Amino acid sequence: MTLSELRYIMGRSQREGHKALFDEYCNYVYAVIINVLQNSGTREDVEECVSDVFVKIYRSYRDNELREGELKGFIGAVAKNTAIDYMRKLNSYNRRNTSMDDEDFPEMPSDIRIDADAEKRDSKRLLMQMVNSLGEPDSTIIVQQYFYDRTAKEIAVSLGMTPAAVQKRSSRAREKLKGLLIKAGIGREAI
Amino acid sequence: MKDFDIFRNTDDMTVEMIAASYPVLSDEEKERTFAMSERKFNIKERKYPQGLYKRNR
Numbered sequence: 001m002t003l004s005e006l007r008y009i010m011g012r013s014q015r016e017g018h019k020a021l022f023d024e025y026c027n028y029v030y031a032v033i034i035n036v037l038q039n040s041g042t043r044e045d046v047e048e049c050v051s052d053v054f055v056k057i058y059r060s061y062r063d064n065e066l067r068e069g070e071l072k073g074f075i076g077a078v079a080k081n082t083a084i085d086y087m088r089k090l091n092s093y094n095r096r097n098t099s100m101d102d103e104d105f106p107e108m109p110s111d112i113r114i115d116a117d118a119e120k121r122d123s124k125r126l127l128m129q130m131v132n133s134l135g136e137p138d139s140t141i142i143v144q145q146y147f148y149d150r151t152a153k154e155i156a157v158s159l160g161m162t163p164a165a166v167q168k169r170s171s172r173a174r175e176k177l178k179g180l181l182i183k184a185g186i187g188r189e190a191i
Numbered sequence: 192m193k194d195f196d197i198f199r200n201t202d203d204m205t206v207e208m209i210a211a212s213y214p215v216l217s218d219e220e221k222e223r224t225f226a227m228s229e230r231k232f233n234i235k236e237r238k239y240p241q242g243l244y245k246r247n248r
Contacts, residue, residue, distance in 0.1 A: 015229070018225075018228070018229065018232070019225060022221070022224075022225045022228065023221070026216055026221055026224065026225070027210045027211075027214035027215065027216055028207065028210040028211075030210070030215065030216055031206050031207075031209055031210035031215075032203075032206055032210075035198075035200075035201050035206050038198070038199060039199075047220070047223065047224050047227065048227070050224050050228075051224050051227035051228040051231055052228075052231065054224075054225075054228035054232075055228055055231045055232045055235060058228070058232050059232070059235065076203065076207070080203075120200070120202070121202040121204070121205070124201055124202055124205045125204075125205060127197060128205055128208060128209070132212070139213075140213055143198075143209060143213040143215075144213070144215055146195055146196070146197055146198050147198040147201070147209055147213075148213075148215045150215065157217075158215075158217065174195055177197075181197075
């Protein structure tokens with residue numbers, strides 16, 4: 001969706017414009033937020049954060065802060081920054097309620113580390129190629145389970161399978177993926 | 192911590208690819224989250240009308 005297209009829809013109805021923008025970018029925003037809030041927030045926290053991101057974007061549109069050709073980049077940046085703020089708040093709350101020695105205590109992410117480590121990025125791309133090579137429905141099962149943190153029951157509903165079948169396929173796909181990673185010389189520490 | 196933590200700290204480009212190739216939100220989740228965003232937007236619009244909200248996004 002271009003900014004001109006968005007302006008056209010907004011001209012007809014603000015709500016329609018918001019809905020069009022939301023439908024176009026909600027999965028992208030959700031993925032960006034999940035990537036930051038992994039191990040920190042609940043599903044409700046993620047949904048709250050997604051809704052906050054869209055409020056910021058609607059208001060940025062209203063104030064003419066969006067630029068043609070930069071819409072997706074702008075939305076991605078707002079999503080990432082909002083998620084980092086959320087994570088800091090959640091970790092601050094967790095710190096008051098959890099021992100720092102707890103093994104499950106989430107690590108503070110480092111954008112610099114993530115963005116600077118080109119080798120790790122290449123490993124992630126190779127990993128995604130391997131996940132894609134598993135074929136459907138295994139690749140979707142692995143991504144939904146380990147990136148989006150969905151349960152076997154939720155994945156089963158989305159794929160029209162039984163939870164038992166999802167678990168069985170997931171277990172086999174995981175083993176296959178581990179084998180592919182070892183064959184490619186990618187250890188756990190590299191990804 | 193997940194036992195198979197392969198997607199931890201995924202880079203921006205890979206996240207974009209995952210979102211495009213493996214969209215996850217159900218219609219119900221989309222409706223719920225969109226409704227939440229509209230509700231929050233309307234509250235903010237009433238509380239901080241245009242020009243008065245810059246520091247209160």
